[in-house]
Amino acid sequence: xxxxxxxxxxxxxxxxxxxxxxxxxxxxxxxxxxxxxxxxxxxxxxxxxxxxxxxxxxxxxxxxxxxxxxxxxxxxxxxxxxxxxxxxxxxxxxxxxxxxxxxxxxxxxxxxxxxxxxxxxxxxxxxxxxxxxxxxxxxxxxxxxxxxxxxxxxxxxxxxxxxxxxxxxxxxxxxxxxxxxxxxxxxxxxxxxxxxxxxxxxxxxxxxxxxxxxxxxxxxxxxxxxxxxxxxxxxxxxxxxxxxxxxxxxxxxxxxxxxxxxxxxxxxxxxxxxxxxxxxxxxxxxxxxxxxxxxxxxxxxxxxxxxxxxxxxxxxxxxxxxxxxxxxxxxxxxxxxxxxxxxxxxxxxxxxxxxxxxxxxxxxxxxxxxxxxxxxxxxxxxxxxxxxxxxxxxxxxxxxxxxxxxxxxxxxxxxxxxxxxxxxxxxxxxxxxxxxxxxxxxxxxxxxxxxxxxxxxxxxxxxxxxxxxxxxxxxxxxxxxxxxxxxxxxxxxxxxxxxxxxxxxxxxxxxxxxxxxxxxxxxxxxxxxxxxxxxxxxxxxxxxxxxxxxxxxxxxxxxxxxxxxxxxxxxxxxxxxxxxxxxxxxxxxxxxxxxxxxxxxxxxxxxxxxxxxxxxxxxxxxxxxxxxxxxxxxxxxxxx
Amino acid sequence: xxxxxxxxxxxxxxxxxxxxxxxxxxxxxxxxxxxxxxxxxxxxxxxxxxxxxxxxxxxxxxxxxxxxxxxxxxxxxxxxxxxxxxxxxxxxxxxxxxxxxxxxxxxxxxxxxxxxxxxxxxxxxxxxxxxxx
Ligand code: FES
Numbered sequence: 001x002x003x004x005x006x007x008x009x010x011x012x013x014x015x016x017x018x019x020x021x022x023x024x025x026x027x028x029x030x031x032x033x034x035x036x037x038x039x040x041x042x043x044x045x046x047x048x049x050x051x052x053x054x055x056x057x058x059x060x061x062x063x064x065x066x067x068x069x070x071x072x073x074x075x076x077x078x079x080x081x082x083x084x085x086x087x088x089x090x091x092x093x094x095x096x097x098x099x100x101x102x103x104x105x106x107x108x109x110x111x112x113x114x115x116x117x118x119x120x121x122x123x124x125x126x127x128x129x130x131x132x133x134x135x136x137x138x139x140x141x142x143x144x145x146x147x148x149x150x151x152x153x154x155x156x157x158x159x160x161x162x163x164x165x166x167x168x169x170x171x172x173x174x175x176x177x178x179x180x181x182x183x184x185x186x187x188x189x190x191x192x193x194x195x196x197x198x199x200x201x202x203x204x205x206x207x208x209x210x211x212x213x214x215x216x217x218x219x220x221x222x223x224x225x226x227x228x229x230x231x232x233x234x235x236x237x238x239x240x241x242x243x244x245x246x247x248x249x250x251x252x253x254x255x256x257x258x259x260x261x262x263x264x265x266x267x268x269x270x271x272x273x274x275x276x277x278x279x280x281x282x283x284x285x286x287x288x289x290x291x292x293x294x295x296x297x298x299x300x301x302x303x304x305x306x307x308x309x310x311x312x313x314x315x316x317x318x319x320x321x322x323x324x325x326x327x328x329x330x331x332x333x334x335x336x337x338x339x340x341x342x343x344x345x346x347x348x349x350x351x352x353x354x355x356x357x358x359x360x361x362x363x364x365x366x367x368x369x370x371x372x373x374x375x376x377x378x379x380x381x382x383x384x385x386x387x388x389x390x391x392x393x394x395x396x397x398x399x400x401x402x403x404x405x406x407x408x409x410x411x412x413x414x415x416x417x418x419x420x421x422x423x424x425x426x427x428x429x430x431x432x433x434x435x436x437x438x439x440x441x442x443x444x445x446x447x448x449x450x451x452x453x454x455x456x457x458x459x460x461x462x463x464x465x466x467x468x469x470x471x472x473x474x475x476x477x478x479x480x481x482x483x484x485x486x487x488x489x490x491x492x493x494x495x496x497x498x499x500x501x502x503x504x505x506x507x508x509x510x511x512x513x514x515x516x517x518x519x520x521x522x523x524x525x526x527x528x529x530x531x532x533x534x535x536x537x538x539x540x541x542x543x544x545x546x547x548x549x550x551x552x553x554x555x556x557x558x559x560x561x562x563x564x565x566x567x568x569x570x571x572x573x574x575x576x577x578x579x580x581x582x583x584x585x586x587x588x589x590x591x592x593x594x595x596x597x598x599x600x601x602x603x604x605x606x607x608x609x610x611x612x613x614x615x616x617x618x619x620x621x622x623x624x625x626x627x628x629x630x631x632x633x634x635x636x637x638x639x640x
Numbered sequence: 641x642x643x644x645x646x647x648x649x650x651x652x653x654x655x656x657x658x659x660x661x662x663x664x665x666x667x668x669x670x671x672x673x674x675x676x677x678x679x680x681x682x683x684x685x686x687x688x689x690x691x692x693x694x695x696x697x698x699x700x701x702x703x704x705x706x707x708x709x710x711x712x713x714x715x716x717x718x719x720x721x722x723x724x725x726x727x728x729x730x731x732x733x734x735x736x737x738x739x740x741x742x743x744x745x746x747x748x749x750x751x752x753x754x755x756x757x758x759x760x761x762x763x764x765x766x767x768x769x770x771x772x773x
Contacts, residue, residue: 071656071660071663072677073656073657073660097660097675099663100659100660100662100663100664101659101660101663101675102663102671103663104664104666105662105663105667105668105669105754106668106671107668112671114671115671115672115674118645118674119674119675122674122676521713566679584718586712586714586715587712607712609679609680609682609683609711609712609715610678610679610680610682610683611680611682611683611712611718613683613685614682614683614684614685614687614688614718615685615718623679623683626678626679626683628687628688631676631678631688632688632691634676635647635676635688635691635692635695635697638645638647638674638675639644639645639647639674639692639695639696639697640645640696
């Protein structure tokens with residue numbers, strides 16, 4: 001059947017009408033091969049215009065349409081829909097921009113007309129070669145995997161868990177709640193952190209649609225948005241989560257005592273332990289590295305003391321496989337180790353501690369039950385806070401250290417009103433609406449702020465610690481260091497498992513800093529909270545919720561997922577298997593079919609940039625809707 | 641009036657929008673700047689450029705997002721590497737390298753687009769039409 005192309009030139013009222021001789025164009029293109037109709041219209045995007053267009057497509061039995069009007073950025077979608085409604089595949093329509101890129105920039109009417117005409121001819125040339133593209137939809141798995149049980153992950157879990165959707169929460173440590181669960185009070189509300197998150201923790205653990213795997217890690221991820229398969233390694237806990245009632249009777253008798261990492265080394269724990277009092281789930285874990293039994297010694301004291309037969313020395317690591325449609329990484333961050341900078345005396349002097357150690361000293365669930373004390377058990381009479389530890393080395397401001405230090409200063413002042421406090425800072429970062437107030441209040445309480453820059457040294461003099469800066473020396477009982485926030489050690493491994501990029505600082509890289517701050521280069525994988533960059537609690541929660549929202553709007557139970565239509569394809573017969581496209585594809589959308597020794601495009605991952613097409617040496621790669629032939633045809637038109 | 645055209649490949653995300661902004665601001669540039677939309681500057685392979693010259697264009701403009709801003713991450717870097725090679729090849733063929741210009745225009749940079757378009761038109765005017773033997 002012969003093609004019937006309809007050409008519609010919009011006057012856009014006077015916008016195009018006054019600047020371009022629309023009539024001339026219509027007359028000129030009428031004679032072109034396959035052009036069945038060429039007409040002008042005063043305002044095609046109006047209700048009347050769209051109705052007119054749809055009737056034209058039907059009445060004139062058009063097989064292709066050219067619309068010369070404003071920028072496609074404005075109404076291309078609208079016109080595509082009109083075509084679809086009139087029964088024409090929307091990819092058989094081509095828009096050309098004779099307003100922004102012609103009428104509005106060319107004062108000379110005959111030159112503008114000439115240019116517009118070339119655009120219209122180019123569009124006719126191009127549309128003749130365009131192909132219908134059918135909407136691609138795939139079945140999806142609405143369930144979601146959340147990795148990391150800190151505040152960002154918790155928020156994501158609770159937002160996502162609903163009817164017909166399961167959420168799997170995978171947490172590396174034996175308990176959920178992240179760092180927040182180990183803080184006493186948090187800024188700017190100065191409220192009790194464990195109380196603040198307790199309801200969320202309980203809800204996550206009890207909600208029917210959330211399955212929590214603590215002491216677990218992700219091992220392998222395959223698939224793409226809508227259909228990932230994840231392997232989770234659930235490490236042997238040696239304590240049955242079903243049988244254990246959390247009575248703690250097993251800790252006491254355990255003969256092993258090691259430093260407790262959850263108290264930042266300020267206390268000891270047993271080989272069978274709970275990270276800290278009240279940590280959830282309330283089920284202990286046996287630490288294989290330190291338990292006598294795993295070192296070949298005879299010991300089963302914990303088992304003997306368990307009245308519920310919850311201890312199982314034969315427990316094994318288990319691999320659990322889950323199908324999910326999307327993945328949220330909320331794996332958090334850690335603090336820079338000040339031992340790397342000897343000038344701060346950390347590790348050398350007993351009473352030089354990190355902010356996190358002071359957090360634990362101040363915490364009622366911490367090693368001293370909340371008593372702030374020196375190594376010798378005495379209360380400090382004077383303290384120095386040193387900010388920006390590691391900022392220069394890391395090369396970025398973590399943005400939260402000023403505030404967590406200020407918070408600690410306030411909390412200490414509350415408990416020990418007589419304590420003298422000196423804060424050594426470089427720049428104060430107090431960005432949010434409540435922060436300045438907290439600083440002002442600190443000053444009012446008599447806390448001293450000294451702008452030291454990074455030039456701070458910590459030495460000792462007898463019992464005292466001397467903080468020196470720019471010729472000034474202050475003698476204190478205790479020094480608190482505020483280290484920079486850095487990526488968790490496992491960030492690299494997880495990035496590898498998922499094949500997603502990290503940024504220059506080692507955090508997971510977001511897709512776009514401003515517009516897609518929680519998406520990644522891999523569609524369907526999101527990064528929220530401080531694993532994407534230093535963040536306070538509120539921002540982490542906001543990101544967790546935002547990513548969940550994105551998923552909720554895309555992965556709807558029972559509905560299909562629509563894929564990008566303008567993707568690349570590879571012609572099997574032409575592909576030489578050189579792999580160039582595989583290396584270049586920014587989305588890892590191309591892989592090698594090892595049997596056929598050629599490249600294949602995964603349409604669920606391809607976003608249609610065409611990079612593979614321009615790199616393909618044999619012409620096997622082809623970008624749908626932007627093929628070489630289509631662009632050539634357009635070029636021919638525009639050069640006249 | 642019948643000056644040879646300059647085929648301008650604009651990436652869909654930044655540069656095409658930049659050109660639209662120039663229109664919105666009613667900035668003027670010569671009518672021989674003829675725009676062809678591509679999804680990314682990384683899609684512009686030498687074949688497209690050479691075809692434009694073969695069809696009679698006197699020059700080719702390739703505009704993409706600023707480095708670091710490509711909608712597809714690094715397409716513009718790929719365009720940059722390719723343009724470098726292409727210019728070398730053109731030179732060997734006796735074609736002035738100024739006939740191909742790769743540059744960056746952000747979505748908000750209407751003025752920059754108009755400026756580049758004007759400059760390019762001026763350069764082509766000075767060089768005269770391309771004679772391909
Ligand atoms: S999208 Fe603009 S250069 Fe890649």
